[in-house]
Amino acid sequence: xxxxxxxxxxxxxxxxxxxxxxxxxxxxxxxxxxxxxxxxxxxxxxxxxxxxxxxxxxxxxxxxxxxxxxxxxxxxxxxxxxxxxxxxxxxxxxxxxxxxxxxxxxxxxxxxx
Amino acid sequence: xxxxxxxxxxxxxxxxxxxxxxxxxxxxxxxxxxxxxxxxxxxxxxxxxxxxxxxxxxxxxxxxxxxxxxxxxxxxxxxxxxxxxxxxxxxxxxxxxxxxxxxxxxxxxxxx
Numbered sequence: 135x136x137x138x139x140x141x142x143x144x145x146x147x148x149x150x151x152x153x154x155x156x157x158x159x160x161x162x163x164x165x166x167x168x169x170x171x172x173x174x175x176x177x178x179x180x181x182x183x184x185x186x187x188x189x190x191x192x193x194x195x196x197x198x199x200x201x202x203x204x205x206x207x208x209x210x211x212x213x214x215x216x217x218x219x220x221x222x223x224x225x226x227x228x229x230x231x232x233x234x235x236x237x238x239x240x241x242x243x244x245x246x247x
Numbered sequence: 248x249x250x251x252x253x254x255x256x257x258x259x260x261x262x263x264x265x266x267x268x269x270x271x272x273x274x275x276x277x278x279x280x281x282x283x284x285x286x287x288x289x290x291x292x293x294x295x296x297x298x299x300x301x302x303x304x305x306x307x308x309x310x311x312x313x314x315x316x317x318x319x320x321x322x323x324x325x326x327x328x329x330x331x332x333x334x335x336x337x338x339x340x341x342x343x344x345x346x347x348x349x350x351x352x353x354x355x356x357x358x359x
Binding site: 138140168175176177178179180183225234235236237238239240 | 251253278279280282287288289290291292295303338340341342347348349350351352353355
């Protein structure tokens with residue numbers, strides 16, 4: 135039973151356009167959500183997070199939206215750049231434990247020049 | 248401030264051998280987490296440790312796998328009698344009490 139799902143294994147967008155990565159979760163105990171970016175042969179790098187008391191968090195070109203009633207979150211990258219090409223993981227946890235996160239299987243983003 | 252250090256980066260073991268993976272957390276971090284990533288999958292939580300204590304090992308296979316985080320030195324993930332299905336990338340993360348965890352670069356274990 136996968137509690138965090140990223141239904142799109144891959145996404146390809148043109149440089150300068152918006153990238154939208156989606157994530158769904160099933161566990162209503164999750165109250166903190168994170169996005170990680172991962173390059174091949176490296177560890178995941180924290181990108182942006184959002185608490186369940188918010189519905190939007192923005193950091194530069196990256197914005198995360200949370201729809202708690204739908205148990206859905208999305209990561210928007212605008213404008214997309216070729217250097218954004220990587221695997222993006224959605225993760226969720228309850229706020230009692232900083233490191234124990236449940237990860238989705240990832241979405242491979244390719245930004246074409 | 249060095250990040251989370253994992254070694255070795257690559258480890259090849261024959262079936263039946265033991266694998267030892269090391270993780271040195273970031274300075275000042277006393278919480279260590281181990282994750283495993285199988286090909287084409289996300290990271291799966293294995294175990295959460297604080298100094299000298301296992302806090303949560305709900306993701307650890309019941310046999311052959313063990314972890315420790317001694318008072319001095321790195322955290323060790325130990326896999327005894329490795330099998331081909333143990334081939335994966337193993338990531339360690341560390342954190343302070345309630346902040347985001349930071350990941351190391353991982354150890355890629357290949358069992359031949």
